[in-house]
Amino acid sequence: MFIANIVNNMGNFVWPFLTMLFTRKLGLGAEKAGLIVTLAILLQLPGAAFAGKIADKIGRKKVLVIFQGLAGLLFIPAAFMPGPYEVAFFVIISGFFWGGIQPVSRALITDLTRGEERIRAFSLTYLGVNIGFALGPLLAGFLYAYGIKVIFLGNAFSCLASSLLSAFFVEEPFNPSEAKNSLEAPVKGGLIDVLKLRPSLFFFSLIWFIYSFVYVQSTFGMSLTVTDLFGELTGAKVLGSLMTVNGLGVVLLTGPLTKIFEHREPLTAVYISGLLYALGFGMLAFVKSYLWLLISALIWTAGEVAGAVTVNVYISDRTPVTHRGRVNAFLHIMSRAGFSAGPVAMGAVASLYGLKLLWLLSGVLALTGAIAVLYLRQLEGSW
Numbered sequence: 001m002f003i004a005n006i007v008n009n010m011g012n013f014v015w016p017f018l019t020m021l022f023t024r025k026l027g028l029g030a031e032k033a034g035l036i037v038t039l040a041i042l043l044q045l046p047g048a049a050f051a052g053k054i055a056d057k058i059g060r061k062k063v064l065v066i067f068q069g070l071a072g073l074l075f076i077p078a079a080f081m082p083g084p085y086e087v088a089f090f091v092i093i094s095g096f097f098w099g100g101i102q103p104v105s106r107a108l109i110t111d112l113t114r115g116e117e118r119i120r121a122f123s124l125t126y127l128g129v130n131i132g133f134a135l136g137p138l139l140a141g142f143l144y145a146y147g148i149k150v151i152f153l154g155n156a157f158s159c160l161a162s163s164l165l166s167a168f169f170v171e172e173p174f175n176p177s178e179a180k181n182s183l184e185a186p187v188k189g190g191l192i193d194v195l196k197l198r199p200s201l202f203f204f205s206l207i208w209f210i211y212s213f214v215y216v217q218s219t220f221g222m223s224l225t226v227t228d229l230f231g232e233l234t235g236a237k238v239l240g241s242l243m244t245v246n247g248l249g250v251v252l253l254t255g256p257l258t259k260i261f262e263h264r265e266p267l268t269a270v271y272i273s274g275l276l277y278a279l280g281f282g283m284l285a286f287v288k289s290y291l292w293l294l295i296s297a298l299i300w301t302a303g304e305v306a307g308a309v310t311v312n313v314y315i316s317d318r319t320p321v322t323h324r325g326r327v328n329a330f331l332h333i334m335s336r337a338g339f340s341a342g343p344v345a346m347g348a349v350a351s352l353y354g355l356k357l358l359w360l361l362s363g364v365l366a367l368t369g370a371i372a373v374l375y376l377r378q379l380e381g382s383w
Contacts, residue, residue, distance in 0.1 A: 005128035008162035014155045019223040026084035034347030041340040044099025051100025052329025060108040061172035071097040072159025079152035103328035110316045122312045123258040130250035141240020186322040205334040210369035212338030220343040249301035266314035274370025276303030282363020285356045
């Protein structure tokens with residue numbers, strides 16, 4: 001799964017540049033482009049729900065391989081469509097299958113690990129994602145000048161290659177890891193029954209919605225910002241370089257931060273993540289130079305890593321073994337909901353009031369999420 005994640009994300013050309021593809025290459029305005037990005041992300045929600053449910057029934061590996069393959073295949077016709085709305089159709093449908101990949105992958109990792117193995121396993125997988133992501137957007141930034149066909153076909157190839165790697169080299173556990181504590185014991189009923197039984201999971205998902213709403217501005221808001229500061233072609237290269245800084249920062253920080261938080265309560269890391277988001281994104285309201293864009297990227301990248309290496313441990317340790325697919329899908333849905341709302345809401349803010357307010361609001365929201373984490377820590381003692 002580590003190698004499959006590298007391959008998949010090394011060719012992840014479409015999603016980070018989706019806003020620029022529709023606004024600059026296909027001629028749509030910022031609001032229409034934001035709507036298409038939102039729809040593509042929004043359709044990931046039923047995709048995640050469907051994948052999580054059937055993964056709990058027929059096996060997580062089977063669902064992972066199928067969804068990876070179909071997500072890639074749909075980028076092939078998108079490369080040859082004549083207009084923006086035809087391209088958007090295939091991108092949006094691909095989003096359905098893309099949405100099922102992460103929650104099923106996380107459920108499979110949980111099946112294969114137990115106890116303190118989990119933070120190391122999730123960190124390694126996350127590292128694989130970002131090794132690929134460190135190279136992919138940089139390459140895409142230079143390929144951008146050659147048109148959308150190269151972008152879409154490259155992404156299709158990476159998805160299909162990743163699907164084949166998962167099919168041949170990842171095991172489907174016959175007996176998923178058993179509960180290490182009472183919160184992981186099997187339970188009967190559906191997802192709603194589990195959320196009633198574990199209210200902390202629902203409250204945490206609301207916090208993760210806020211974080212995702214803010215984090216999506218690293219692509220949507222950043223695309224608008226670099227284009228505004230540097231122009232279209234130079235802005236594309238700047239955006240690619242910032243995404244590479246993000247990816248390399250993750251590679252360098254994942255090991256040390258995993259070591260720091262390995263024996264600590266996961267919510268501590270999630271709280272620190274929110275504070276770093278507040279600083280890293282909020283400061284962009286005042287940034288005009290490439291140097292400060294880089295500094296900002298390093299700060300919010302540290303926030304990303306702090307949350308990413310621990311969020312799945314928090315969820316896994318509180319999820320019944322019988323519902324891992326569905327609970328991971330629910331968290332993914334809440335995250336995607338934040339990603340969906342972010343471009344529409346902040347696209348409107350940018351159009352009406354400018355980019356400065358976009359970044360100020362992002363900082364305030366991240367700080368609100370961090371404060372909510374402290375509140376959750378108090379509530380867990382009474383639940």
